[in-house]
Amino acid sequence: MCSYPSKSLNSIASKSYDYIIVGGGTAGCVLADRLSTHGVNSVLLIERGPVVDSWASRVPLISSNFQDAKSPAYTFNSVPLPGLGGRSLALVGGKALGGTSKLNGLIYSRSVPGEYNAWESDGRVGWGWKHVERVFEKSENCLSFGGSPGRGTHGPWQNQTIEEIHFKPVQLNVDAASSMGIPQSKSNDPDASVLGWSLLDATIDQQKHRCSTDTAFLPKSIVSRRKNLSVSTGAIVTSLDIEPVTAETDILRVVGLHLEDDSDSKKRYHVSCVKEVILCAGAIGTSQLLLLSGVGPQEHLTTLGIPVLKHLPGVGAHLQDHISVPILFKVPITDSIELLMGKPITAIKEFLKYLFLNGKGILGQQVQHANIILRSNLLDDHGQVRKHIDRSELDSHLAHNIPDIEVMFLPVNPTDRKFDGLAKAYGAFSYLCTVLKPKSFGSLRLASSDPRQQPLCDLGTLSDPEDFLPLRKALRLALLLSEKLRNTGYPLQDLSVPHDQSDAILDSFAKENAMSTYHYSSTCRMDTEDRFGVVDDELRVHGVAGLRIADASVFPQIPACHLQAPVVMVAERCAEFLLKSE
Numbered sequence: 001m002c003s004y005p006s007k008s009l010n011s012i013a014s015k016s017y018d019y020i021i022v023g024g025g026t027a028g029c030v031l032a033d034r035l036s037t038h039g040v041n042s043v044l045l046i047e048r049g050p051v052v053d054s055w056a057s058r059v060p061l062i063s064s065n066f067q068d069a070k071s072p073a074y075t076f077n078s079v080p081l082p083g084l085g086g087r088s089l090a091l092v093g094g095k096a097l098g099g100t101s102k103l104n105g106l107i108y109s110r111s112v113p114g115e116y117n118a119w120e121s122d123g124r125v126g127w128g129w130k131h132v133e134r135v136f137e138k139s140e141n142c143l144s145f146g147g148s149p150g151r152g153t154h155g156p157w158q159n160q161t162i163e164e165i166h167f168k169p170v171q172l173n174v175d176a177a178s179s180m181g182i183p184q185s186k187s188n189d190p191d192a193s194v195l196g197w198s199l200l201d202a203t204i205d206q207q208k209h210r211c212s213t214d215t216a217f218l219p220k221s222i223v224s225r226r227k228n229l230s231v232s233t234g235a236i237v238t239s240l241d242i243e244p245v246t247a248e249t250d251i252l253r254v255v256g257l258h259l260e261d262d263s264d265s266k267k268r269y270h271v272s273c274v275k276e277v278i279l280c281a282g283a284i285g286t287s288q289l290l291l292l293s294g295v296g297p298q299e300h301l302t303t304l305g306i307p308v309l310k311h312l313p314g315v316g317a318h319l320q321d322h323i324s325v326p327i328l329f330k331v332p333i334t335d336s337i338e339l340l341m342g343k344p345i346t347a348i349k350e351f352l353k354y355l356f357l358n359g360k361g362i363l364g365q366q367v368q369h370a371n372i373i374l375r376s377n378l379l380d381d382h383g384q385v386r387k388h389i390d391r392s393e394l395d396s397h398l399a400h401n402i403p404d405i406e407v408m409f410l411p412v413n414p415t416d417r418k419f420d421g422l423a424k425a426y427g428a429f430s431y432l433c434t435v436l437k438p439k440s441f442g443s444l445r446l447a448s449s450d451p452r453q454q455p456l457c458d459l460g461t462l463s464d465p466e467d468f469l470p471l472r473k474a475l476r477l478a479l480l481l482s483e484k485l486r487n488t489g490y491p492l493q494d495l496s497v498p499h500d501q502s503d504a505i506l507d508s509f510a511k512e513n514a515m516s517t518y519h520y521s522s523t524c525r526m527d528t529e530d531r532f533g534v535v536d537d538e539l540r541v542h543g544v545a546g547l548r549i550a551d552a553s554v555f556p557q558i559p560a561c562h563l564q565a566p567v568v569m570v571a572e573r574c575a576e577f578l579l580k581s582e
C-alpha cells in the first residue's frame, strides 16, 4: 500500500505557490481541497503534525481518547486563572493532518440560525443564516436525515445519528428530561425549538469510521491525483514574510513564509506566495503566528523585541472557550465506558462486534450520545422548566433566543481526577454542565519569540460573574435529573457533587471543578479594526494584503455549539471568497 503523498521540505522550498494554507487541520484540509479542485491554482498546504491513518485513529471511541500516548494531541497548561482561584486548566488540540478533527468528540453541531443572524445584525455582512445554511449543507453528507430541509447529502463530510443508546443512565436521563417538559428535538434541525434534548449527530461515516476532514476532503486518492496540490507535513511555519507593497507606502503585503522541520530547527526554508496566504492554524496557532510575524498589539510585541509591522490590538485579545463543570456519580461499571478498562472480556467482545458486525457496539459510537441544550431563562431558579413559555421564546431564528447552556450526558469520567476503585469496582456517569455563551474571555500572548514555545493562554474562565447565573441553572437542572434517576431506583451514588444547591455552594463547586471544553475560539475576531477585529467580513486581515484567516479564530463570539461544523463552514466560505475574486 503506497503511503500518503506528503512532500518533503526540500521539495517545496524556494518555490512559489498561488495559495499557501498554514495548518492542515479541520479547516485547512477543507480549504486545500476546495482551492485545488479545478487545477488552475497551485496550492500548498503546510501542517506541523504527521499524517495519521492507523486503524485506531479510525475507530470512533478509541480515537477520541486524547489521553492515549498514541493520540496526535498536544497538551499544555493555561496560565493560572484568577476566576478559578489561580488554578490552571489543561488545553488540548490536534497536531496532525486533519488537526483536532482527528481526536475530537465527533459531535456535529451547527448552532441555531439565531447565532448567525446575530452576527449579521451586529454588522457581519453575508454571515446571516440565509447565507450560511447552504454552506453547511454543501460540506456534509448527512446519512441520517438526508432529504430533511437544510441537510446535505452530496458533500464529502459524513455524519449520522446513531439511534441505539448503550448506557442505561443516558436512556434514563432522556426519559427524565421528557418528563420534566423538555421534549426531544432533532439534532441540527434549524426549525427545532431552543428547548430540547437530542440524540447527537456525529462525524462517523458509513463504515462506522471517524470522518475527519483529512479523510473526507483530502484522501490519498485526491492528493495523488492533483498535480496542482502539494501537502507538506511535519513542517512548522515560524513566521510570515511581510513587506511594504512599495517603498513609498506603509501598505503591507504577505509575500511568503518561513518554515522549518518541526523536529529540527537547524535549517530554515522559505516559500513564496503569488496570490494569498490563508492561516488555518487554529485559534491558538493562528494568533501565535501573527504575533511572531509582527502583527498584533504594539506594546506586547515591543516587550518581546519583535519588530512591529502592523499594530493590530485585536490579535489574541479575545480568547474564548465554553466553560464546563462536571457533576460525577458512581454507577455500575457495566453502565459506563470504564467497563472497557475494568472488564477485559467485555472489551474483547466489543472489539469483535465492531470488527465483524459492521461497526456495531460501543466502539463505533461517540462518547457523548445525547444532551440538553436550552436557553437558561426558560428555567426557573430551581432548574425546572418555567410553566408559561411564550412560543416566540422558543424560536431558534431569533438572535436573542440563542441557547446559553448545555447539559451533556457522559457515561464516563471526563476529568483527569483519579478516584479509588473507578474502572475497577464501579464506573462513572457525569453531567457536563456547560455555559455556551460565556461573557468571560481571556487572551493569548507569546511567552517568547520562539515559535516552538507554547503561548501564554489565559482562558478567562469564570472571570465574568454573570457566567455564574446560567451555570447555576445548568447545575440545578442536572441535580434535578439525578434525583429523577434515583427515584426510579437506579443506583446513583455521589462521586463529585455539590453539597447543597445554594448559590454560594454551587459557585464554589464551579470554581473548584470547572474545566476547559477545548473549544478555543475568537482570538482573531471578524469585526472592524476599531472594535478589536482582526479580519473583515471576507476574512482578510486588516492592513495586510494577501492574508486571510479561516479557522476557529475568526468567530465574532464563540458559537453556542461544538465548533467543528462552524469551522468547516468558515473554510468553505473562505474558498468561495477567494475563487470569486479570480
Ligand SMILES: Cc1cc2nc3c(=O)[nH]c(=O)nc-3n(C[C@H](O)[C@H](O)[C@H](O)COP(=O)(O)OP(=O)(O)OC[C@H]3O[C@@H](n4cnc5c(N)ncnc54)[C@H](O)[C@@H]3O)c2cc1C
Residues within 6 Å of the ligand: 022, 023, 024, 025, 026, 027, 028, 046, 047, 048, 049, 066, 092, 093, 094, 095, 096, 097, 098, 099, 100, 101, 103, 104, 105, 106, 107, 108, 109, 235, 236, 237, 238, 280, 281, 282, 283, 285, 286, 289, 517, 518, 519, 520, 551, 552, 553, 561, 562, 563, 564, 565, 567
Ligand atoms: C478533545 C477535544 C474534543 C472536541 N470535541 C468536539 C466535538 O465533539 N465536536 C465539535 O464540533 N468540536 C469539538 N472540539 C472542537 C473542534 O474540534 C475544534 O474547535 C476545531 O476542530 C478546530 O478547528 P481548526 O481548524 O480551527 O483548528 P485545528 O483543527 O486544531 O487545526 C489547526 C492545525 O494547524 C496546525 N498548526 C498550528 N500551528 C502551525 C504552524 N505554525 N505551522 C504549521 N501548522 C500549524 C496544527 O498542527 C493543527 O493541525 C473538540 C476539541 C478537542 C480538543
